[in-house]
Amino acid sequence: MSFFKIRSIQSKILSLFLFLLLIVQLVSFFSTFQASKQLETIQLTNRLSNAKDVFETQFSNRSYYLSAFAETAAKDYGLKSVLREDNKSFLVALNNHRKRINSDLAMAIDNDGLVFAQLVTYKTPQGKTKVRIGKGQGAYFGQDRELFAEANTQLVKLNEQLYQLSLAPIKSGSRNIGWIGFGYLIDAELAMELANLTDVNVAFVLGENDDKQLIAADQYERLNKGNIAIESVIANPAGDYVRELVPLGQLAEQGISAVLYKSKADLLASIGVEWLRLALLIALTVALSVVGAIAIARGITLPIKQLVSQVKLISQGNYDQSVEVDGSKELKQLSDEFNQMTDAVVSREQTISFQAFHDPLSHLPNRNSLLKALSKRKHAQQDFLVIQLCYLGAEDITDTLGYQVGDDVINEVAERIVKTNLGLSCFHLGGENFVLLADMQDIAPLVEQLLAELTIRCQYENISLHLQFALGIAISTLHNGGQETELLQKSNVALQHAKKNKKPYQVYDPQFDQNAVERLFLTNSLKQAIEQDELTLFYQPKLRLSDMTISHVEALVRWQHPEKGLIPPDAFISIAEKTGQMDALTRWVTQAAVNQYVSWQQKGLDINIAINISAANIMDKSYPDFVIDLKQAHQLSDNAITLEVTEEAVVEDAEQATAILCYLREHGFKLSIDDYGTGYSSLAQLKQLPVHELKIDRSFVQHLSTDESDKIIVRSTLELAHNMGLSVVAEGIEDETALLWLKAQNCQLAQGYFISKPLPADVFEQWIDNTPYQISRTKN
Structure with a gap:
């Protein structure tokens, strides 16, 4: 299509003129063409209409003329006077009448229908018209008696020829004594005469519908020899003719019609448009x-x-x-x-x-300038430091004092950086973020001097701002093979690590990226793991110390990753909390734990399963409804499932947590406070909570055999719980001494590696077959 593209303005103007001209010419040509077509249609219609009018007038005039003359002749006394004389005298008188109208037929018929006189004309070889006695003389007239009606002109066939005949009665007084008639031939001569008058071709045909017999025509030779079929003229399938059928009468129950026709080519020859002259114009x-x-x-x-x-x-x-x-x-x-x-x-x-290479606020070189500077240093093979710097609390300053103060602080920091005498190239990446390039040197002295010069106190609206800074540093020699942007990424990772750990600066360590990539991978995969059932539950037994029976387990979730293998909960629980997937994760754990409980019940094991629920579950009314629906759907007994909630979840919104926990307790769930002693709950709050159980944190249990202070704390907790009607679970038991001590203190349940580590369901079932402890089973 590129060949047809018009590129120059000159060509476009020329093309526009030509296009407009073409449109005008096409419109003109179309108008001429349409006018020509309309003219043709009108011409054809008028020609045929005029021809039909002329033909009908002429044919009607002949009929009227014959009728009028027949009546006149029938009243002629002289003709009547010789009617009874010899036949010859009558024929002479009859012929005299015939000559007056130049008819082709004259005849007389008596009352019995006998033709006693008949004269017909014929053509001599020299083309002269002669008269003779017709073959029908002396014979009876073989036509219908309707022909004898007064002034009735009919079409009759006599002597193998077709006539237009009119009969009139011969009367003697009031008595009818015979009939006299005159007629004209309907032949090629008549057709030619009418054709000359109408300026169209004329043909006479006998028959109905498609069965037409040609009688006479001005083009009889062409029609009779098949050059032109009269049927094709009448049907006109190709539209080559204009034609009109004019009914003339009946003959022996067959219609006789005149066909008026003309070739379209002949008619249009006189009105043709001079297309050649138009084309030249x-x-x-x-x-x-x-x-x-x-x-x-x-x-x-x-x-x-x-x-x-x-x-x-x-x-x-x-x-x-x-x-x-x-x-x-x-x-x-x-x-x-x-x-x-x-x-x-x-x-x-x-x-x-x-503007492309400077920050619009501080007017320092921006990221584009930084990339150019990094590329220049890299190609010069210089060793240098990339220091990414930001001041802390920028969002608080903006939210509290407004954007204008925030911008003023940024400009103040930028000005301080520029005024340092450390030979640094300074770049502003926007907001509170700056990047400094320094030649390779000892990092600690450089950072110490830089922070000393940057430590500033700003005064805004009677508020003194003491800015603190964090720095992330990347060393170019450790990343020579990477792109310029990689050094920025490394320094930013180091900066984030410094901020997270509240350090003034941090030099990049490759281990940072490894942990970040691993965490990002898990973050992106967790939703899919929940949806595709990649999670699994491990169960850690709880020993009922009163009779040394395994009666409870805690369900602990693990991630069975198809590539990474078994991932512990510490690696992904925090991710679920931060990405809003904790609800989906807890629901999966709850469903799996309930299914396992039902399965163990069917195997005769009566083991309570504890499920950890988060603060998000406590604050969301939909989770309690979910777990209640599960309990009802599986027809679980009360206290079949224990829900463990941390102190932190309760403290966050004690009123809301209390309402939800009451709701769950009313529906038959056992409730437990997990990690008791590590949070901030008060005795007053604990008193208000509708829980059944306290779970002492492992940090107080692991060293019971050696640490007297831990014994005091655990003993006090047990006494407090028992006084409040609560049972106690001690987790983190690592040796028999701690186990026996807790039994002596009337602790209800014990959990820890000394009893068993967390096990998959199938391994747990094998373990209970070999453990020395008793197993809680259903009653038959």
Whole structure:
């Protein structure tokens, strides 16, 4: 399609003129064509209509003439006087009457229908018309008696010829004594006569529908020999003819019609449009228009070409020349505006160049300048430090004092950095983030001096701001093979590590990226793990110390990753909390634990399962409804499931937590406070909570055999819980001494590695078959 593209303005103007001309010519041609077609239609319709009117008039006149003359002749006394004399005298008298109207037939019939006189005409070889006695004389007239009605002109066939006949009665007084008639032949001569009058071809046919028999025609030879079939003229399938059928009468129950027809080609020859002359006129118009269009286009495009030449100079960076265009006022104004635009481009280019490589607020070099500087240092193979720096609390300053104060603080920091005498290249990445490039040197002294010069106290609206800074440092020699942006990424990782650990600065360590990539991988995969059932539950037994029976387990979730293998909960629980997936995770654990409980019940094991629920579950009313629906669906007994909630979850919103826990307790769930002693709950809060159980944190249990203070804390907790009617679970039991001590203190349940580590369900079932402890089983 590129071949047909019009690229130059001159060509476009020329094409526009030609296109408009073509449209005009097409419209003109179409109008002429339509007018011609309408004229043809009108001409054909009028010609045929006139021909039909003339034909019908002529044929009717003949009928009327025959009828009137027959009546006149029937009343002729002289003809009546010889009627009873010899036949010859009558024939002479009859022939005299015939000559008056030049009829082709004259005849007389008596009352019995006997033709006693008949005269017919014929043509001699020399073309002269003669008269003779007809073959029907002396015979009975074989036509219907309707022909004898007064003034009735009919079509009859006599002596193998078709006549237009009119009979009139011969009366003697009031008595009818016979009939006299005259007729004209319907033959080729009549057809030619009528054709000359109507200026169309005329044919007489006998028959109905498609069965037509040609009787006579002005083109009889052509029609009779098959050059033109009268049927094809009448049917006219190709539309080559205009024709009209004019009914004339009946003959032996068959219709006789006149076919008026004419070839369309003959009719239209006289009104044809002179297309050749029209084509020559169009060609001449196009040629003149092209010449005019070329001249106009050249006059318009010449100044434009001068402007294009100037544009090329500008694109090459040459702004010194100006353009002067001679021509119309508009083009002169265009050249002046173009020169002013060139000056504006120079100014704007300088502004854009500055803005592209400098921060709009601090006017320090920005990220683009930094990348260029890093690339330059890398190609120069210089060793250097990339120091990413930010001041802490920027969002608090903006939220508290407003954006204008925030911007003022940024400018103050930028100004301080520029004024340092440490030979640093400073770049502003936006907001509170700055990057410094320094030659390779000892990091600790450099950072110490830099922070000393940057430590500032700002005064805004009677508020003194003491800014603190964090720095992340990447060393170029450790990352020579990477891209320029990699050094920025490494320094940013180090900066985030420094902020997270509240350190003034941090040098990048490759271990940081490894942990970050691993955490990002788990973050992106956790939702899929929950949906695709990649999680599994491990169960850690709880020993009922009163009778040394395994009666409870705690369900602990693990992630069986298809690539990473078994992932412990510490690696992904915090991710679920931060990404809003804790609810989905807890629901999966709850469903799996309930299914396991039902399965163990069917195997005869009566083991309570404890499930850890988070603060998000406590604050969400939909989770309690979910776990209640599960309990009802599986028809679980009360206290079959224990829900463990941490102190932190309770303290966050004690009123809401109390309401939800009451709701769960009312529906038959056992409730436990997990990790008791590590949070901030008070005795007053504990008193208000509708829980059944306290779970002492492992940090107080692991060293019971050696640490007296831990014994005091655990003993006090047990006494407190028992006084409040609560049972106690001690977790983290690592040796028999601690186990026996807790039993002696009436602790209800014990949990720890001394009893068993967490086990998958199938391994746990094998363990209970070999453990020395008793197993809680269902009652038959």
